Amino acid sequence: MNKSDNKITVIIPNYNNQKLLANLLESLKQVTLPHDIIIVDNASSDNSTTYIKTNFPEITLIENKTNTGFAHAVNQAIKIATTDYVLLLNNDTIVTESAFKNMFDLISTDSSIFSVTSKMIQKHNPNLIDDTGDEYSIMGWTKKRGFNHSVSEFTQSGEVFGACAGAALYRRLVFLEIGYFDENFESYVEDVDISIRARLYGYTSYYCADAIIYHYGSATSGSKYNSFKVRISARNNIYLLYKNLSLWMKIVNFIFIVMGIVIKYLYFYRKGYGQDYIGGVCEGFRTRKQLDKIEGVSFKNYLKLELLLIKNTFKYLS
Structure with missing residues (x-):
C-alpha cells in the first residue's frame, strides 16, 4: 500500500529517552494497519534525533530548538498530517500488533466519535492496568480510569469521558472544528481539556478494550509526583x-x-x-x-x- 493510501498518522512527541523510543519504534514494525509516522523532538539532549535519522529515515522528523511541551509538539504534527486519523503515542509506550486496527475499527463505526482510547497496561507490572480513559467530576478532579486494576477487568469497550492522549486515536478533521490541543496547558490534562471541548461540540470518546498498549509511565518527568x-x-x-x-x-x-x-x-x-x-x-x-x-x-x-x-x-x- 502506498503511503498516500494510509488512514492513520502516528504522532510521537519525544524528549530524550532514546532507548525507550527505540523500543516503541521496533514495536511499530509489527503493526498490521498501514500508517505514517511523525516524531516531534523537543530539543532532546541525548542522541534521539541521530538515532531516528540513521535507523528510520522514512519517518518525518520535526526538530524543535526548545522543549515546547506536549500540546505544542502534537499540534505541530497534527497540522501537517494528511490522513483521516491521527494516533498519539507517548515515547515510553509499546504497541501490540492489532491495537491500531482495533481502535480504527471502533472509531469508524460512528462519525460522532472524536477519539478512541486504548487499554494501557503497566509495562513494569503487566498484571495491572495503567489507563483506560479519563474521567472528570464536578469537584474539578481528573482521574485515570482503571488505574491499578487487574488486567482481567475493563474487558468491554464503551463510551468514556475522554481519551488519554498517551495512546489514543483521534478523528483529525474534528480538530479543525473544535480547535487543537490548548498550548497554554503545555503538558498534563490537555487531553481532558480537548475531551471536554469535543463533548460541548457534540462529539464522544470511546474505550477500546482490545487495543492493548504497554506504558512504562513517568519516563519523561521522572516520577509519579514531583x-x-x-x-x-x-x-x-x-x-x-x-x-x-x-x-x-x-x-x-x-x-x-x-x-x-x-x-x-x-x-x-x-x-x-x-x-x-x-x-x-x-x-x-x-x-x-x-x-x-x-x-x-x-x-x-x-x-x-x-x-x-x-x-x-x-x-x-x-
Missing part, C-alpha cells in the same frame, strides 16, 4: 474550569470545586507538595484570562456535560 508535575497539573485544572464551564455551571458547582481544591491540598501537603499545589492553583487563577473561553455552545450540551460530571463524582465516591 514539584513540576504537581504545580502544572494544579494550574491546568484551574484552566479546565475557567475555559470550559459556563457561568451557571461554575455557580452550581462552586462549593464542590472549593471542596475539591481543599481536599487536594491536604493530600499533597501530606506528600510534601502542599506549596507546589497551592502555587499552581494561584498561578491558574492569576493567568487564566490568557485562555480562550468556549463560546457558542448550546445549553443542552452544557447540561449534558453537567449531568455527566455529577455521575462521575459518584464514581469517585464509590
Whole structure:
C-alpha cells in the first residue's frame, strides 16, 4: 500500500529517552494497519534525533530548538498530517500488533466519535492496568480510569469521558472544528481539556478494550509526583474550569470545586507538595484570562456535560 493510501498518522512527541523510543519504534514494525509516522523532538539532549535519522529515515522528523511541551509538539504534527486519523503515542509506550486496527475499527463505526482510547497496561507490572480513559467530576478532579486494576477487568469497550492522549486515536478533521490541543496547558490534562471541548461540540470518546498498549509511565518527568508535575497539573485544572464551564455551571458547582481544591491540598501537603499545589492553583487563577473561553455552545450540551460530571463524582465516591 502506498503511503498516500494510509488512514492513520502516528504522532510521537519525544524528549530524550532514546532507548525507550527505540523500543516503541521496533514495536511499530509489527503493526498490521498501514500508517505514517511523525516524531516531534523537543530539543532532546541525548542522541534521539541521530538515532531516528540513521535507523528510520522514512519517518518525518520535526526538530524543535526548545522543549515546547506536549500540546505544542502534537499540534505541530497534527497540522501537517494528511490522513483521516491521527494516533498519539507517548515515547515510553509499546504497541501490540492489532491495537491500531482495533481502535480504527471502533472509531469508524460512528462519525460522532472524536477519539478512541486504548487499554494501557503497566509495562513494569503487566498484571495491572495503567489507563483506560479519563474521567472528570464536578469537584474539578481528573482521574485515570482503571488505574491499578487487574488486567482481567475493563474487558468491554464503551463510551468514556475522554481519551488519554498517551495512546489514543483521534478523528483529525474534528480538530479543525473544535480547535487543537490548548498550548497554554503545555503538558498534563490537555487531553481532558480537548475531551471536554469535543463533548460541548457534540462529539464522544470511546474505550477500546482490545487495543492493548504497554506504558512504562513517568519516563519523561521522572516520577509519579514531583514539584513540576504537581504545580502544572494544579494550574491546568484551574484552566479546565475557567475555559470550559459556563457561568451557571461554575455557580452550581462552586462549593464542590472549593471542596475539591481543599481536599487536594491536604493530600499533597501530606506528600510534601502542599506549596507546589497551592502555587499552581494561584498561578491558574492569576493567568487564566490568557485562555480562550468556549463560546457558542448550546445549553443542552452544557447540561449534558453537567449531568455527566455529577455521575462521575459518584464514581469517585464509590
